[in-house]
Every structure is written in structure tokens, then in C-alpha cells.
Amino acid sequence: MINSYSSLCDAFYCDMHVNTELDLPCERDTVLTFFERVGKQFPAMGNFYRRDSGDFCLEEERGGNKYRYVSLELDRICSGCADPEDMNDAYDLHKCVLDLSPYMLGVSGLDVASLDVSFTMDFDCRGNHDEVISEAFFGSTAFGSMLDLPGSRAIGFSPSVVIGLTKDLRTQARIAIESRTSVFDIRNERYKDCEPISLYFTIRRYPSPNERFDAASSFVDQCAIAENLMADKMVTNFIQPISSAIAQRR
Numbered sequence: 001m002i003n004s005y006s007s008l009c010d011a012f013y014c015d016m017h018v019n020t021e022l023d024l025p026c027e028r029d030t031v032l033t034f035f036e037r038v039g040k041q042f043p044a045m046g047n048f049y050r051r052d053s054g055d056f057c058l059e060e061e062r063g064g065n066k067y068r069y070v071s072l073e074l075d076r077i078c079s080g081c082a083d084p085e086d087m088n089d090a091y092d093l094h095k096c097v098l099d100l101s102p103y104m105l106g107v108s109g110l111d112v113a114s115l116d117v118s119f120t121m122d123f124d125c126r127g128n129h130d131e132v133i134s135e136a137f138f139g140s141t142a143f144g145s146m147l148d149l150p151g152s153r154a155i156g157f158s159p160s161v162v163i164g165l166t167k168d169l170r171t172q173a174r175i176a177i178e179s180r181t182s183v184f185d186i187r188n189e190r191y192k193d194c195e196p197i198s199l200y201f202t203i204r205r206y207p208s209p210n211e212r213f214d215a216a217s218s219f220v221d222q223c224a225i226a227e228n229l230m231a232d233k234m235v236t237n238f239i240q241p242i243s244s245a246i247a248q249r250r
Helices: 028-041 087-105 129-137 142-148 183-188 215-247
Strands: 011-020 047-050 056-059 067-072 076-082 112-124 160-164 171-178 196-205
Touching: 011 087, 028 056, 028 067, 028 087, 067 087, 076 087, 087 215, 112 215, 129 142, 129 196, 129 215, 171 215, 196 215
Parallel strands: none
Antiparallel strands: 011 076, 011 112, 047 056, 056 067, 067 076, 112 196, 160 171, 171 196
């Protein structure tokens, strides 16, 4: 296992999402006891609050780039680590949440709709994000050929694809690249200084109706798939091209 992917981008996030069929409990004692148990294992996570949406959150102080966070939404449990020094820093938090969820939140394998392991990478980029994305990924493609038209400009390049990794299609790789440049920005040539281009890479697994879903075991397997694809496909075909396209504009 590598230490982290943080050195490949300007900001890196390792997240896990447990999407549930039923609504999660929201009783005061249940919620507080769950977060207290998380905080006991990760003492720096002491910032507890409730969002306007009703989601409950526990996180570390965001004084720097590195912090952990856990949230309970209506039908989703989220945990994440920003810029971990070692991937185990993030994985340990996710495993803790998975271990506590069946006993403290009543989330059994039957209740899991899907399980996501997500890597998000931000690349700081000033200028037209859509042009950078088109140069990195669409140069010699059919879509890219449209930019040969007189006066044409890239204004909506945020590709997203889903690829089935198994015969039953229950394990999937999801790749999305998000531009934060608006048509207004391009028209007026006014670009925000700190807006990043984001690359989202997710391994999602849907439980099979023919067998009991073990979320903890599936999580380990999905992490291995994600790391293998990062080494074999993502770095060469996605991370390096977008990094190079940004570097050429500096």
C-alpha cells in the first residue's frame, strides 16, 4: 500500500459512503452515543454540529489541510479523511464506522443499498477549466474535433462515466471530472484564483440478493480494486494528463 496520493494533486480526499435502504436513526441518544464512540477512537474529532439539512456531523478542527470527518444523513453514512499522510489513516476511520454501524445504528447487510470507496483529487487551476479538460482528454476525439470550428470554445467539458467491473455489474468504477468554470467566467475572461478541477474516482458495490453482504469485507476488497486501478490506469491516463495540461498554462 502506498503512503498517500496527496503528492499527486493539490488536495486529496479518501471517502466512504454507506447508502442505506431505510432511514437512519435520528434519536438524540443514538446519534450522540455513535459519535462519542467514534470520538473515543479518534480523540481529535471533537467538533460536533448539525447542518441546516438535518445531517449530523463530527469532524476534526479544520485549521490545516488534514482532517477527518463523519456524517449521518437521512439514508447515508459518510466518513472521510482529507490529505491523509498514510492511506491507513483514512482506512482506519472507515473501518471504525463500519464496525459500529450494525450495533449502534442498526445497519445490517440487508439494509445496505450500496457501498462506495471514493478518491477525490483537486487540481488548482486558474483559467478556463473546460479548455484544460478538453486539452487533456478530448484532443483527438470526435468531441474534440468540434473545437476545430471557427470561433468555437470549450464551455461544458465535465465528463462522467460508469464502468462495470464484474460480470453481474454489481461492482462498478465511476470516474467524473468536474469543471468549475461558468459561461459567465469565459465570456468576461474573469476566472477565480482558487477554484480547482476535481477528479472523482469511486468503486461502488451493490449487494447481491443471493448472499449476505459483509460491508467490512467488501470495503477491504474495494480498496484493493481502487488502489490497483490507480496504479494501472488512473495515474497514467487521468492524473498525469490533467496535471500536464495545467502546468502548460502556468
